[in-house]
Amino acid sequence: MMSSMSLSRMLRAASVCRTMSTATKLTAVEVNDKTGIATVTLSRPPINALNVELLHDLYQSIKEIENNKSRGLILTSSNDKVFSAGLDINEMYRPDKDRARLLWTKLQDVWLALYGCALPTAAAINGHAPAGGCLLATSCEYRVILPQCRIGLNEIQLGLVPPIFCMFNFLNVLPRRVAERALVQGRIFTTEQALQIGLVDDVASSKEKALEKCSQFIATFAQTNPLARSLTKLKFRGADLQRFESERTNELESFLEFIDHPQMQEDLGIYLEGLKKKNRN
Numbered sequence: 001m002m003s004s005m006s007l008s009r010m011l012r013a014a015s016v017c018r019t020m021s022t023a024t025k026l027t028a029v030e031v032n033d034k035t036g037i038a039t040v041t042l043s044r045p046p047i048n049a050l051n052v053e054l055l056h057d058l059y060q061s062i063k064e065i066e067n068n069k070s071r072g073l074i075l076t077s078s079n080d081k082v083f084s085a086g087l088d089i090n091e092m093y094r095p096d097k098d099r100a101r102l103l104w105t106k107l108q109d110v111w112l113a114l115y116g117c118a119l120p121t122a123a124a125i126n127g128h129a130p131a132g133g134c135l136l137a138t139s140c141e142y143r144v145i146l147p148q149c150r151i152g153l154n155e156i157q158l159g160l161v162p163p164i165f166c167m168f169n170f171l172n173v174l175p176r177r178v179a180e181r182a183l184v185q186g187r188i189f190t191t192e193q194a195l196q197i198g199l200v201d202d203v204a205s206s207k208e209k210a211l212e213k214c215s216q217f218i219a220t221f222a223q224t225n226p227l228a229r230s231l232t233k234l235k236f237r238g239a240d241l242q243r244f245e246s247e248r249t250n251e252l253e254s255f256l257e258f259i260d261h262p263q264m265q266e267d268l269g270i271y272l273e274g275l276k277k278k279n280r281n
């Protein structure tokens with residue numbers, strides 16, 4: 001039976017949170033009317049693998065939140081073990097070429113929207129965040145992770161060359177030599193290691209506490225002029241955004257060329273089979 005305590009807590013929560021009108025299917029957007037902070041929840045079971053549709057919905061959600069002048073954006077996952085498994089490998093293995101083009105373009109759009117977002121952004125990393133999952137988290141300004149998670153940019157272990165925006169994200173949060181070594185080794189870090197090197201800012205014992213810490217980070221800007229804040233952020237990130245724009249077409253073509261290569265297809269097939277075999281054994 002529900003206690004009166006939990007019922008009143010639910011009623012309180014219901015009165016301050018509203019779902020955004022155009023919330024889409026694979027991302028749920030909830031705005032807290034008291035704080036003005038919007039939470040975007042990745043909701044593509046089982047592991048939030050980033051396919052064309054999830055990337056599309058995520059892009060729409062970020063833009064909608066930015067246009068609605070929320071006070072900040074928190075990114076999290078509906079899965080209690082996985083924040084995001086990164087790009088959906090099925091979109092790259094024996095791909096439909098038009099769809100692969102769309103996948104990469106949408107990944108670029110999401111990076112641009114999140115990395116260049118005018119609002120304060122934070123990630124409540126409530127599960128593993130390999131590859132594209134880590135990319136999303138490190139596009140934000142602040143990260144809180146849960147215990148026993150794994151996070152990192154392991155693209156190189158799949159034979160994929162990390163795109164330039166992976167480099168920008170790592171250079172933005174890690175010392176240069178740590179960033180370079182992590183990328184060339186395709187390192188996946190434990191929660192403790194991620195905290196120690198500064199890949200994440202804090203650790204929380206539950207998703208709720210992680211969300212709370214993210215809200216507290218965003219609240220530190222309550223007295224700051226929002227325009228001055230966003231222009232300062234863009235001054236820091238502007239050179240990366242400009243370089244990205246000048247290389248985005250080349251990066252798209254190299255990605256398509258890369259995944260078209262027979263050896264690459266063989267490697268991706270083996271990797272995917274390895275992931276599936278793990279569950280059969």
Ligand SMILES: CCCCC/C=C/C(=O)SCCNC(=O)CCNC(=O)[C@H](O)C(C)(C)COP(=O)(O)OP(=O)(O)OC[C@H]1O[C@@H](n2cnc3c(N)ncnc32)[C@H](O)[C@@H]1OP(=O)(O)O
Pocket residue numbers: 046047049081082084085086087088089090128130131132133154155158160161162163255272275276277278279
């Ligand atoms: C050209 C440069 C590109 C750079 C940009 C980004 C690239 C990428 O993101 S590449 C993707 C790299 N991702 C990974 O290497 C992650 C692989 N997955 C895992 O490590 C784990 O699945 C996990 C830690 C994310 C979750 O572990 P667990 O909770 O134990 O879940 P399972 O491993 O049992 O997975 C469930 C189910 O999902 C399939 N799967 C996992 N990851 C992916 C994926 N990225 N794409 C597609 N499918 C994936 C896995 O095979 C299982 O399938 P079934 O056995 O059929 O249930």
